[in-house]
Structure formats: C-alpha cells, structure tokens
Amino acid sequence: MEFTFYKDFDLSKFWSECSYSSRDYIESFPDDAVIESVEKELGYKLPGSYVALMRTQNGGLVNKSCFPTTEGTSWAEDxxxxxxxxxxxxxxxHSLCGEQGSQFMIDKWGYPATGVYIADCPSEGHDMILLDxxxxxxxxxxxxVHIDQENNYKKTFLAKDFETFIRGLEEEEKLD
Structure with missing residues (x-):
C-alpha cells in the first residue's frame, strides 16, 4: 500500500507512550478483514487517513491533544x-467497537447517531470527537466535529477531514 497520507508530518512523535494507553486503547494493527468487520458493524466507511494513522499505531493517547476552535466549548473558550x-x-x-466505543456513546450516553465517535475527551464522556x-x-x-453533551449535544466544526484534524492538534501549553 502506497502511503499517501501525512506527507511531511512527523508521526514518530505523535503517539504518547504510557501503560494506560497500552492497556485501554492500543489494538493490534488492523488488517483488511478487521477494518471491513468494524466498518460493517458501525455502518460507515472509515476515512483512508484514519486507517493509515491506525496502521502506524492502532489507537492511543497523543502528545499534542488540543485543537483550536473559533467558538467556546464546555472545555475552553478557544x-x-x-x-x-x-x-x-x-x-x-476504548476501541471503535470496544466496550466504551462509538456505539456505546450512542446507546448509553445519547450521542447523535450521525457517524463514528473516534476520540474521547478528558471530561470522561461529556464530550466526544465525531467523524460526522x-x-x-x-x-x-x-x-x-466536537459534540458537547453538556450543551445539548452541540456540534462544533473542527476540520474538513481527519488528516486536517490530526495536523491541527497542538500542545496544551500553547493554548493555555
């Protein structure tokens, strides 16, 4: 497979190494059969840039964990x-079809069923990141998009696609 995503982007420093990440997030590298099975269960085709990133490490915590917004959310003003x-x-x-994955957020927390929830937030379920x-x-x-459960599931646009979202993540210190 030709790697057509994340050109000129250093993925070697993207993922954060910690035991919590290994225990609750990181799955084995997904082969085509796993990807197809997850897509069928969720009812959505996963973006190529998401699949490509998961083939570098299949889930986990990240070093740059903040994304700037033009409007305030329950987390921060910016x-x-x-x-x-x-x-x-x-x-x-914390995998897409895991115990607290995408469908869990829809079924148990009442999140809108308009896509795939791909990232959780530090609020422990009160806001999520959605492939919309x-x-x-x-x-x-x-x-x-960011979905804010604390604000009647308000949707805040973040990025036109997943790769743009990943490239736009910044270190927390830069935004505090």
Whole structure:
C-alpha cells in the first residue's frame, strides 16, 4: 500500500507512550478483514487517513491533544482537548467497537447517531470527537466535529477531514 497520507508530518512523535494507553486503547494493527468487520458493524466507511494513522499505531493517547476552535466549548473558550484516539478493533475498552466505543456513546450516553465517535475527551464522556457523515453519507469523507453533551449535544466544526484534524492538534501549553 502506497502511503499517501501525512506527507511531511512527523508521526514518530505523535503517539504518547504510557501503560494506560497500552492497556485501554492500543489494538493490534488492523488488517483488511478487521477494518471491513468494524466498518460493517458501525455502518460507515472509515476515512483512508484514519486507517493509515491506525496502521502506524492502532489507537492511543497523543502528545499534542488540543485543537483550536473559533467558538467556546464546555472545555475552553478557544479549544477542545482529546484524551485518546480509538483504534480499529473490538478488544480494547476504548476501541471503535470496544466496550466504551462509538456505539456505546450512542446507546448509553445519547450521542447523535450521525457517524463514528473516534476520540474521547478528558471530561470522561461529556464530550466526544465525531467523524460526522451528515453531509457526505456513510461512504463519503466525513468532517470532524466536537459534540458537547453538556450543551445539548452541540456540534462544533473542527476540520474538513481527519488528516486536517490530526495536523491541527497542538500542545496544551500553547493554548493555555
């Protein structure tokens, strides 16, 4: 597979190494059969840039965990923060089809069923990051949005696609 995503982006410093990440997020590298199974269960085609990133490490905590916003959220006036990115799989608690994965957030927390929840936030379930397929359909290229449960599931646009979201993450200190 030709690597067409993340050109001129240093992925070697992207993931944070910690035991929590290993225990609750990081799945084995996804092969085509796992990806197909997860997509079928969720009902959405995962973006190529998401799959490519999960083939470098399949989920986990990140070193740059904040994304600037043009409007305030329940987290901050000028940004959102993520705890970790869910891997493609079913084994870890924080994987797409895991015990607290995307469907869990829809079924148990009442999040809108308009896509795939791919990243949790430090609020422990009170806001999430969504691959939003509302404008493109289940086979299209989703936008990345922040969903704020504390504010009646308010949707805040973050990025036109997943790679743009990843490239836009910044260190917390830069935004404090």
């Amino acid at each position: 940004h959102i923060a993520i705890a970790g990115i869910m891997g493609i799989g079913k084994e870890k608690i 397929y509302s404008n493109c359909g289940p086979q299209g290229e989703p936008e990345v």
